[in-house]
Amino acid sequence: GEAGTGRLRMAVQKKGRLADETFDLLKRCGLSLSQSKNRLYARVQEMPIDILLVRDDDIPALVAGGASDLGIVGGNVFEEERAGGRLGSRVPLVKPLGFSKCRLCIALPKEDTYSQPADLGGMRIATSYPALTEDWLEREGVKGATTVVMNGAHEIAPRLGVADAVCDIVSTGGTLDANGLKVAETIYRSEALLIGGPLEGEAKKVADALQLRIEGVQRSRD
């Protein structure tokens, strides 16, 4: 909880694609932030909420560990942490927010023929989403495929000879195309999620009031 401060804490990405759309949502909710984004916290003026500004990758663990009451994070990051068993027993509740949409895709060199998941059998797949990739491979019954964890430049892994395929976030496909790769499968469709709770007492009241504002913004978009 909100120990000591009496203010709800919500973790959001400090800087990046998700941050841009998150700050836009808060603005549309009629909320303004007091501090510069250089600090760890920004205060919401209109509600008792402190915004914790962090790397998106840290948000699921901060919320699951109770350091933050709420968080806004991509489903890709949240589900990878969950599938990897890193959230422990306190897996937070989830509400889809409808923005920061992207796909997690398996891609292959253009010259490879691909018709079905079994074609990936025995391949080494470069990814920063090993848990989501391995879960999908298992669900599809792909035999002998393994993941190679890379934290960037996945799209060059096949040319480097360190992997046969890639599993990464795709938006337009331009990066894949430029590296001689094509999408074989979409394994996860992601959007931003509001995560956190269940909360009690005053913290729950504030979180409910925030959710009402978010729902208002969502309705006005539909």
Ligand code: ATP
């Ligand atoms: P950080 O410094 O916080 O770790 P990052 O480099 O991991 O930042 P960004 O590139 O800002 O992250 O992307 C954050 C999230 O935005 C992604 O995890 C994903 O949920 C979402 N997203 C939406 N569209 C895209 C896209 N086209 N490419 C990558 N991520 C996207």
Ligand code: ZN
């Ligand atoms: Zn990140």
